Amino acid sequence: MARALAAHAGTGPRLSDVSKARSRRTSRRAWLYAAPAATVLVGMFVVPLGLAVWMSFHKWPLLGDSQPFNFPANYTAISDDRLFTAAVGFTVKYTAIITVVLLTLSFGLAVLVQESKRRVTGVLRTVFFLPVVTGLTTAALLFLGLLSPSAGPLDDLLAHFGAKVDWLGQPTTALISTVVMMTWRFAGFYMIILLAGLQAIPRELYEAASIDGANRWRALWSVTLPLMRSNLALCTVLIVTGGMVAFEQFYVMTRGGPDNSTVTMVMTIFRQAFSQFNLGVAAAMSVVVLLGLVVLNVVQMRLLGDTDEVAR
Amino acid sequence: MIQRRILSGAAGVGVLAMALVGCAGGGSGAGSTTNGGAAEPVTLTMWTRSVTAVQSQALVDAFNTEQNGKIKIDLTVVPFAEYLQKVSAAASGHNLPDLLAANVIDGPNYSKLGLWSDITARVAALPFADTLAPAHIAAATTGGSVFAVPHVLDASSLYYNKILFEKAGLDPEAPPTTLQEVADDAAAIAALGNGIGGLYLPGDCGGCLAFTLFPSIWAAGGTVMNQDGTKATLDSTAAADVLGIYHSMWANGSMIPESRNEAGATQNAAFEAGTAGFALLGSKALGTLKENDKLKIGVAPIPGPDGGTSTFVGGDVLGISSSSKHADAAWTFLEWSLGDAAQLDIYAKGGFIPVRTDLAENTYAAADPRVVLINSLVKGGQTPYSPRFFQTFNDAQGPFLALVREAIFGSGVDSLPKANDAVTASLEAGA
């Protein structure tokens, strides 16, 4: 830095001084703007996370004041949990399915709404978004009711046609039912995000593409998708990460059944903490999941080409 | 008129309580000694599970009214499925409520974790100490010390639909007295067809299955665990007999198919709709199920394979948390809740089972022979004891549910020995 200064000594030290001062002012302003976010991040996330990591290194009795250090006992205990390995596989499977289904459908709905006649646009947008206003727990309870043989209309409807589906009693149907519920609940959410991105694409680009002879699909591929990149990236990150930490939907709809076929990773963490009362092991599992997700997201971001934008 | 009875009865108990406390050498803490007018008002916090909210609320409301500000209890109802979460969070933060209720099967676990304070002496000093539901007291006793008292009782029984009995040609006043007879009757009812089934069982709920299957094993003179709850004995002949009968009910179609998926949340539904001949339910159901032209409720004790009867005494126990600063005021409430006034004028009158065996036959119960029957079961009933009960039997991913599902819906009782080992492993863990 000093050498650069000296090098510029003759040409205009004031200029580089000014630009340095400006960048310092910018940084200060930037940090001022970023301060609220940073405060909440540190105060409400980093500290509790640190506490969780600390818990993972200690034997943590429910009551009592002594917490003896026991690393790596909590971590090696993870492999003793007979459900964890299977849960990892199931969670990955579920995430893959929900990502494909949800992304495709949300994007399709966004395009649908975008292209629809002005009269029905508002209606369609509202209809598809409506499920999002229910909470996840409520949506799961709602679907439990829908699929219930006693309280719900579906079984009666199917009985008319002489059909019967064991909605939640078989591993496959239980998974599908949960995926359907999640899709119903979240498609509108991601549709809105993608819609915002779609609407930001200038019409001129489409006109230019059609002049070049591109049909609808080609326009979609070469105009829409590239310009939707950051919104699609946001959606993918949210869906994939959400899938990997999936818990509530299975906890309410299938309880991990039938016969432990829909147990997710976080469900095993929950079980360790609140059924087995092994808070230290649960914390260790959380750390492992977090590390795995960090790696996953780094890979994801790189693939989706977002890192250069982050580094700005 | 009734209020005056409650007040006079409560006043009597109150005086007795104060005298007792005074005799106990003067307890510390506010609001516990004689009414010299210097006692400050005490507010206590109490947590109860949502499934026992009605009973707890009734008691707390009456107590607060009578105490008239001297001791006030703030009752928080917690969704029962998340109860353990809240308790573990509060315990970690040393923030437990003064009065902490628990599912009775969690009693040994809570005692072992030190969440409750020792009330052995206080309980022993009660005039009716011997009549407190023995099963609950046993569950609340660890290492010879008592940590909680019975709060709400829920005894499992065999419910049957008298209307369906008649339709199937069975005598509605002569319910089955052996488990095999239950199976035969269920088959007869299932033969009625038309959407009618024989037995509806909560087949995907570990806790519910323990609640309903264990009595048959006990009635046959068998056990489900060893004395201190560290070894399972579900591969015994008695268990195999019981599970074998249920397996045959599933195989020959007398069990309603949806039983296999029933996780307990809607286990009353089929019976209440009049489409199930039998259901094994708790005593609380008697108060909540509504009779109609499709359902007339009959109640019988749960029988063993060849006879005998027993019941699983479930429900909640209530203790004073070890971190409470108002132990004496909290005890005032506990003692009051076990007294005649509370047990008769609030519980029995409201259709709930009194937690004292000496009050089993009371004027309110006499109005309904079914209530008398259920009350009488409590004395001979059991509550299984294990510090790892919830983790082993109630947990949806636990080994007990897997054992029962394989034995009833799967390959049958040959799977028992191996499955039993998994249950034992869970009972021993973390010991």
Place this chain on the structure above:
Amino acid sequence: MSAAARRVLGGVGAAGVAILAALFIGPILWVAWGSVRNGGSFSGTNYTRLVHYGAGLWTYVSNTGLVVLLTVVGSLVISVFAGYAFARLRFPGSKALFVGILAILMVPHTSLLIPLYIWLDRLSLGNSLVGVSLVMVMYQMPFSVFMMRNSFETVPRELEEAALMDGCSPRTALRRVLLPAVAPGLITVGLFAFLASWNEFVTPLILLSDGDKYTLPLALVNLVQGDWGMIDFGALQAGVVISAVPCIILFAFLQRSFVSGFTNGAVKG
């Protein structure tokens, strides 16, 4: 393609859209219908049960309202400033901060519950609606900051530079020029913060000890699942309707902004 074929295809397409719409709205209609039915006839008993439950519906609604207000305001303030900083300003540590915010997504809520409980208690925010709101703001940060960053990025720099040249200070430029430009993003962030905090169940359940401070989802679950063996589907349906109505109204009110007010041209046929 002939005109007739195109018409048939159009008809099929329209039918498909109609079916899709029906699938989405079906469960909601079932809920609304069931909420006013009791035992085969119309009745308001489900709603009266809900209104009189526990500490009264109004208490739970106002508790939830407070959490929602704090969460929405907090999320907007934080994400506008942070989003702007990420999009427009270069500063040391920005990458670390952004990654840190994203990391919030990767920790399951379950894992943070007990540490949060202990830590908030230490801060004297235990058993408080303010504490719950702060946690909700934290959970919303990844989405809201990411969304606002994207929104600010799509605003052409020329707009801002023009304002600056006209003599605006950077802060005034932000307020007068940029905020209106990112209005859709603001609305999305606000709406989603509203929905998330209005419907959140597990966080207030663990962090609140007083029944009187319970939020609406907690009271609802207590009422619906309270008695073992019977799910009160009627009360559930009434509860879903009551929970959904404010959100639907808000969305209906806001959705007009999704079509208007874009600086780089709307794209509607």
